[in-house]
Amino acid sequence: MATITQxxxxxxxLIRFAEKFGVSKAAVKYKTNRQYIYRWKRRFDGSWDSLRDRSRRPLHHPNQHTPQEISLISHMRRRNPNAGLVIFWVKLMHRGYSRSISGLYRFLRKQKxxxxxxxxxxxxxxxYEQMLFPGQRIQIDVKFVPSICLVNQAQGQSFFQYTAIDEYSRWRFVEAFEEHNTxxxxxxxxxxxxxxPLPIQCVQTDNGSEFTKRFTGTKREENLTLFEERLRQYGIKHKKIRPFTPRHNGKVERSHRKDNERFxxxxxxxxxxxxxxxxxxxxRRGYNNFPMRPLGWKTPNEVLRDYLR
Structure with missing residues (x-):
């Protein structure tokens, strides 16, 4: 509902007083001029809306786009509906358009x-490929130990945590190393x-140089890292995740995040x-014996033990 102002x-x-006693007396009583009273009498049609202030925005501007420019913009927009502002402005400039890019932006916004x-x-x-048995695929990754944890003799050194997680049972094996290399x-x-306790069929890693030469060496089969050679000796398949996609190794990545919080x-x-x-x-205590929701609130050791039984 529109508001009725003072x-x-x-x-x-003012209009009612002028109709009853005349315009001159109304001008004296309300301390205004006769032209003001006549203007509002002509505008008043019996509704409140006729007494509202009208917009004073000008209908024309001396620097507004000419009909020729409007026609050019419309024609070019039909031919280039997906062109961005800068590209569209450059195309117009090649056809004689001389306005600034900000002026073109305001015109396009106004005309939608x-x-x-x-x-x-x-x-x-x-x-997601659900694993069917333990050892079907194991994720391996390396975590850099935060330097803030290292004191005394360990201060200034670099330690690394190698982590392997079985995708079926979430059973985890970790080991500390002073270097991370092949x-x-x-x-x-x-x-x-x-x-x-079971044969391993597949190992999944990222594309780090400690695992593969996929992006640092030639693609010949004989140019394998020591890690890949050892996989071949064991008859284990090596699956490399998509580059720059750590979520594909999500289980081991999430375990590293939990290590930061718990350890x-x-x-x-x-x-x-x-x-x-x-x-x-x-x-041993805080991970493999910790109940997990994806396992039905069983521990990784319990899932692995139940499968072996």
């Missing part, structure tokens, strides 16, 4: 002729094969030996 009430009272942007294609993820990866694989944020590491011992205890 000015509208004043004008209605802005570019029609097509919708971006949505990313449709592939359905030799450390091969050693970690040897230890993983020994402690995992590295609350522990102090005094040496490499101390780091290796604390990490082993934490993984």
């Amino acid at each position: 000015d509208m009430r004043y004008r209605l009272s 002729m802005m570019a029609v942007k097509p919708a971006n294609p949505k990313y449709v993820p592939k359905p 030799y450390s990866s091969a050693v970690f694989l040897d230890h993983l094969v020994k402690v995992f 590295y944020a609350t522990h102090t590491l005094y040496s490499f030996e101390d780091f290796a011992a604390q990490l082993k205890v934490y993984n």
